Amino acid sequence: MATVTLRVNRKTHTIDVPTTTLLVEALRDTLRLTGTHVGCDTSQCGACTVHVDGRSVKSCTMLAVEAAGAEITTIEGMANGDQLHPMQAAFQEHHGLQCGFCTPGMVMSATDLCTRKPNPSEAEVRHWLEGNLCRCTGYHNIVKAVRAGGEAMKGAKR
Amino acid sequence: MKDFEFHRPSSVAEAVALLKDKPDAKLLSGGQSLLPVLKLDLAEPSDLISLAGIKELTDIRVDGDKLAIGALVTHAQVHESAAVQKLVPALATLAGWIGDAQVRNRGTIGGSIAHADPAADYPAALVALGATIATDRRKIPAEEFFKGLFETALERDEIVTAVHVPAAKRAAYEKFAHRASKFAVVGVMVAETAQGVRVAVTGAGPSVFRVLAMETALAKSFEPDALAGITVPAEDLMSDTEASAAYRAHLVGVMAKRAVQSALR
Amino acid sequence: MSGPQGIGAPVKRKEDRRFLLGKGQYTDDIILPDQSYATFVRSQHAHAKIKNIDSAAAKAAPGVLAVLTGEDVAASQLGGIPCGWLVKSKDGSNMVEPPHPALVQGTARHVGDPIVMIVAESKAAAKAAAALVDIDYDVLPAAGRLADAIKPGAPVVWPDAKTNVCFDWHIGDPAKTDAAFEKAAHVVELELTNNRVAPNAMEPRAANGNYDSANDHFTLYTTSQNPHLTRLLLAAFTLHVPEHKLRIIAPDVGGGFGSKIFHYAEELLVLWASKRVGRPVKWTSDRSEAFISDAHGRDHISKAQLALDANHKFLGLRVHTYANMGAYLSTFAPAVPTYLYATLLSGPYDFPAIYAEVKAVFTNTVAVDAYRGAGRPEASYLLERLVGHAARQLKVDPIELRRKNLIQPNQFPYQTQVALQYDIGDYQATLDMALEAIDYKGFPARRKASEAKGKLRGIGISTYIEACGIAPSALVGALGARAGLYEAATVRVHPTGSVTVMTGTHSHGQGHETAFAQLINERLGVAIENVEIVHGDTDRIPFGMGTYGSRSLSVGGSAIYKAVDKIVDKGKKIAAHLLEANVADIEFKDGNYRVVGTDRVKAFGEVAFAAYVPHNYPIDSVEPGLEENAFYDPKNFTFPGGTHLVEVEIDPETGVVEVVDVAIADDVGVIVNPMIVDGQAHGGLAQGIGQALFEEAIYDEAGQLVNGSFLNYVMPRAADLPSFKVGNHATACTHNPIGVKGVGEVGAIGVPPAVINAVLDALAPLGVTDISMPATPEKVWRAIQQAKGA
Secondary structure, eight states: OEEEEEEETTEEEEEEEOTTOBHHHIIIIISOOTTSOOOOSSSOSOTTEEEETTEEEEGGGSBGGGGTTSEEEOGGGTSBTTBOOHHHHHHHHTTOOSSSSSHHHHHHHHHHHHHHOSSOOHHHHHHHGGGOOOSSSTTHHHHHHHHHHHHHHHHOOO | OOOOEEEOOSSHHHHHHHHHHOTTEEEESSOTTHHHHHHTTSOOOSEEEEOTTOGGGSOEEEETTEEEEETTOBHHHHHHOHHHHHHOHHHHHHHTTSSOHHHHHHOBHHHHHHHTOTTOSHHHHHHHHTOEEEESSOEEEHHHHEEETTEESOOTTOOEEEEEEEOOSEEEEEEEEOTTTOSEEEEEEEEEETTEEEEEEESSSSSOEEOHHHHHHHHHOOSGGGGTTOOOOSTTSOOOSSOOHHHHHHHHHHHHHHHHHHHHO | OOSOOSTTOOOOOTTHHHHHTTOOOBGGGOOOTTOEEEEEEEOSSSSEEEEEEEOHHHHHSTTEEEEEEHHHHHHTTOOOOOOSBOOBOTTSOBOOOOOOOSSOOSEEOSTTOEEEEEEESSHHHHHHHHTTOEEEEEEOOOOOSHHHHTSTTOOOSSGGGSSSEEEEEEEEOHHHHHHHHHTOSEEEEEEEEEOOBOOOOSSOOEEEEEEETTTTEEEEEEOOSOHHHHHHHIIIIISOOOGGGEEEEOOBOOOOTTTTTSOOHHHHHHHHHHHHHTSOEEEEOOHHHHHHHSOBBOOEEEEEEEEEOTTOOEEEEEEEEEEEEESSOOTTGGGTTTTTTGGGTTTTBOOSOEEEEEEEEEOSSSOBOOOTTTTHHHHHHHHHHHHHHHHHHHTOOHHHHHHHHBOOGGGOSEEOTTSOEEOOOOHHHHHHHHHHHHTGGGHHHHHHHHHHTTOEEEEEEEEEEOOBSOOOHHHHHHTTBSSOOOEEEEEEEOTTSOEEEEESSOOSSSOHHHHHHHHHHHHHOOOGGGEEEEOSBTTTSSOOOOSOTTOIIIIIIHHHHHHHHHHHHHHHHHHHHHHTSOGGGEEEETTEEEETTSSOEEEHHHHHHHHHSTTSSOTTTSOSSOEEEEEEOOSSOBOOEEEEEEEEEEOTTTOOEEEEEEEEEEEOBSOSOHHHHHHHHHHHHHHHHIIIIIOOOOBOTTSOBTTOSTTTSOOOOGGGOOOOEEEEOOOOOSSSTTOBOOOTTHHHHHHHHHHHHHHHHHHGGGTOOOOOSSOOHHHHHHHHHHHHHO
């Protein structure tokens, strides 16, 4: 067992979990932040993507103990109160989600891209999203949403 | 996952001491290779020693026309580094093709090469560029570092601290990626450095290898056509659902030719 | 309300907000008080006798609550997992219908067959205990692949049946077809396979069973496309607990594509185990477990012959197909290669004669059942490959060959030779639209430009049709269905005029919460913000058959329309009373009841209020309240169709096929929400292109699935696909009240042959005439090498 202090969505939590606990397990099962999903067991699908110190990582491929001291943001921490993050809003506007299962990972991955590269081309978006699988949308509207969301992020001060 | 004890030393010396003390321990860097292995119970270490707290391993430094890339530098950092882009742009390009964005944000150069996955990208670059791997106790030329399938020259208690990469006159990497895993089915780095021309191949065989016939031909004439007719034997290559050994052998030629074309651009 | 929200309005989805906030609730998100966790020990062998199970160490492991085997299942007299469809062979005999115990009893018949169930305090404890179970196998020869299972002397999956053939079925008129071939000027033949694929919805399956002993009541949370069907099967066949003691909840479900239609053993087992251990029991599939326990799709081997006259008019079609069933018959499995496949073999063409034979075959693999399109992609692939092949053989333009044979608009209703009657369509219109969208005329110039870059460019076409809106109950009953396929709805108008709709369909990405609200807006004028769509809970919804076969809007939406009709009629009576007019003089329009030809009006909300506060009310003849149920049984299938065009560029050195352009024009009937319709088309296209170029569940001859993870099962990613050009040309369905046909499957059905025809078009100059799906880089490279060598 390990006692881990995690900073998630601007709140500090101290939890006792087995040392083997993955970050995604701590988020979902212990902190009950179930917006972060698990779609595979080989670190491929990206449904579990969260931000660790501002960068997108697969929370299924990181131990909770490794995340101690880091600033973690999950999909639940993206909106500002009632107001969707510009990337979340763009996904709704452009129908970039269907079943919603890959969506949190897509949004987290996309905001990381657009934070670092405010005007990604279609090809850059598609390349960046290689770590996120979607089975519903054919990516068409996700790519549109990411580009629009990136544009909106430039204008928004959060 | 089997239970283990977790350690987070703050110096290389402390980490080495832990390794000496715990015979079944494993080092944890970015975890992008190790955690998938642990999740499948393919390894059951008694202890995990995280290097994340060792600040001395996190820098990219420029020393004349050489790069010193700390073992904990992530693939994303290599890809985005102005110094790498300036001195060895082919290495920056390669780093941007490793795995996917999330893997590049966590995975480190030290972790990747110590794991020595036969389909990893870095080995081709490090061998072709004549890089040197620095450890807590010595410096190992890249070509001597990669010994085989998941096998390196590292001693059990030895830690990679940095990778020293000399600037190349020209170099390029071309990769045929596995369409599911994004590992290299075949990745070829062609580099012309002070040591001459080198062609190194990853993904195709059990470990990175050089193609001497291609190197000789390119030393005479650094042109794509110089490689015409040079083949690698399929016998020693890997085969899986994505690519047979014969197809891999063919792709080595195609990727090498394209790497030369890119290097000339 | 901002802007129009009725039929045709591209309104944003109501359900998106909770998903975007991370507040969706999927089955695995639910942790019940005192939750325990299950895992399964599954067969590592494709075919093996279980000599002994040593579970002593597992039982003694920390945190273990129960270790259960097939013997326990038998002792509890749980029913076997049933098949929902009986297909009869040519000779009138019933299909071979093997037993399917929830846990293996005696012999495991595929890799992944569950043998032992472990229930423990935590997932980790369950898995640790599973590793301690020691199973002594007697490994038997296995029929691992369809091609092997049909060979004489192949290992037999079900020894009592003496053969691997489940049924030997046919449709059409053999004599008429023989006669057509006799007079043919040309006969073209093709052998082809339809590759086996794994559905891989992003959310793995999960089930959480909870037995409440105080009330003797079971609740199951499950990843289902049709909770009522699951309840029906649990009640009648497997758990033997009557419906009123069973509540099935399918909360947010992360994609299904068919794979979550079926009643799976795990659903039964978590309920059963919950009663045994006295705690809720949750199982969540790992992805690698999903590959060997979710039903797969497709897997056909076929021979097809096309007879044409001297003017290239189609005279007849002859088809012989082997279809893989896997080791056990899953819920819909026998219907897929028969009534959902062979009945579609006329495609959009005017065929005077068709004869098709289908042999369903058992193999030692996980079950094969409906996957997006289910039978219809296999039919369109066969037919469109065959027509493309004919065009190349006869050296005629593939567009012209199709034009010549398409059913003409004035031929509707069109009776095919394989049982279906198409009500309406305009195949020429969608063909013209798609050709225009992709700039077909400009293709030769684009091909030249590709050649200049050293690339091979090809264009491929598919003119397809599908049957959906499943299905008229009496018809499918006559064909062997063991259930009706109507849909149910309740429309509850609240006193203040807001509306709750209970639907028996289930939304797992299709956007019902929005599209169905638009139906209410269209009919009652209520803003969609004031409409709540409830689905996925057998205690809240009267009944339903669920979502598959592109049926939700055409069948489920029509049920809502029927219920709304009753609401409107009742409202007229109330309004007539309030307006002191005759019912016959009341019209309902734009949310208002009006005395025809006057300005005397009662708003819908006022009428609803009166229904619940019946002070001034026709109480002697009209009951208070405003809530209606309806069941809708479709009169016919619906027949979406259209043209899909694909352009590819091939790197001849590597064999890599890049899809550079996709333009489709579909007739999906009346469109309720064009944004959602386009999104459905996009997703289907990605899965169709996935099947054509990327995906294949590969079994070796021993029955091991060799690429059962996301590391080696290749699915298209963002960088593998272009943006899609999607067009629509609607002819309204003639027999449902909304005029809708269905769109969920069009991409998966229409596009695979277009992709392969494009690949073959690109490779034709090299002399390549055939390639199988998926056209992987290595396969294309080899075809090029072979052609060069020939």
